[in-house]
């Protein structure tokens with residue numbers, strides 16, 4: 001399978017020589033294309049928020065904000081990144097199973113200051129109690145301080161068509177509340193208090209290979225919302241999460257397929273009972289294909305019986321997905337034996353098998369098997385589809401600083417997006 005890169009090879013080589021390797025290069029045009037495809041699938045009045053967990057490089061968040069995406073964050077750190085990128089609280093939602101007391105306090109403080117988040121999606125009855133206590137202490141829901149809007153996260157108990165490590169919507173997962181728990185929470189939360197329960201939040205999993213589990217989950221979310229809204233005013237929102245996959249055309253369902261399923265389900269509901277707000281919050285789909293990890297060859301080894309092993313200067317510290325759950329990332333050579341490969345040669349350059357390994361002291365630090373031309377120390381390779389869950393999951397293991405991140409403008413200009421981290425990482 002040919003590796004498709006979102007940027008010309010000469011620009012990737014230019015990034016390597018200007019910023020050093022490894023370097024992350026994000027093609028702004030590819031971000032815009034993905035944002036446009038998402039908007040076409042989920043047009044207004046759908047709310048479209050970008051999940052910063054997929055890639056929190058400030059320049060990337062800023063570009064997606066400028067392309068009209070709102071922000072979906074899981075911590076004060078991501079919230080700060082969204083704000084730095086120019087996204088106001090009114091366009092930002094907070095969710096996540098790991099919210100700290102500090103995160104909840106910050107959400108309440110912002111509301112008390114008259115600048116609330118769009119909503120906070122709550123994971124459990126305990127978290128709701130903690131948030132309600134803080135909100136009551138801050139006087140939310142009294143006088144001129146409106147209550148804080150919350151969604152309740154449903155565990156939709158479906159069978160997501162994805163890698164086990166990416167499936168979060170099954171009954172045994174730690175995420176969200178069962179229908180029974182969620183309904184009990186609504187019943188136990190008085191109206192007119194410091195929190196306004198506005199609806200249901202769900203997320204099925206990431207890199208979904210089919211639409212079925214997602215459709216089942218949305219159906220459950222809609223049914224539960226209808227049931228709860230019948231007895232209580234103000235429940236008017238469904239957030240269907242993210243999960244839209246990336247892959248070769250035809251190999252995975254595009255966002256439009258998911259949107260089509262949602263449209264069919266919504267079409268069966270009488271207009272008067274439709275949720276007034278619908279939201280989606282993808283991460284991967286918006287950023288995965290846009291970024292390339294450019295790495296340099298450190299060693300080439302011929303191992304009798306095992307073949308060629310190419311060790312490059314990027315690995316699990318920059319892109320852990322292959323090591324964490326066996327994700328495949330295409331790799332193309334940008335140079336061969338010191339000579340630049342032109343775009344035609346890139347396509348036809350896959351002539352010898354090679355296992356591509358990373359540089360850190362772990363046997364699992366490998367990108368697996370690829371077809372690559374002759375390589376020697378100093379040659380450059382491009383690791384594709386590195387934009388999602390790469391930079392945001394990076395570590396400084398082995399004393400390796402965070403790599404520089406660069407934006408590639410449509411006119412070919414390279415713009416620094418984040419500098420290399422300091423050598424002393426901690």
Ligand SMILES: Cc1ncc(COP(=O)(O)O)c(C=O)c1O
Pocket residue numbers: 051053054095096168202203205206207241242243244281282283284285
């Ligand atoms: C609640 C929630 N929403 C959205 C996302 C984004 O998922 P994806 O990057 O697959 O679109 C995630 C990913 O873990 C999530 O947990």
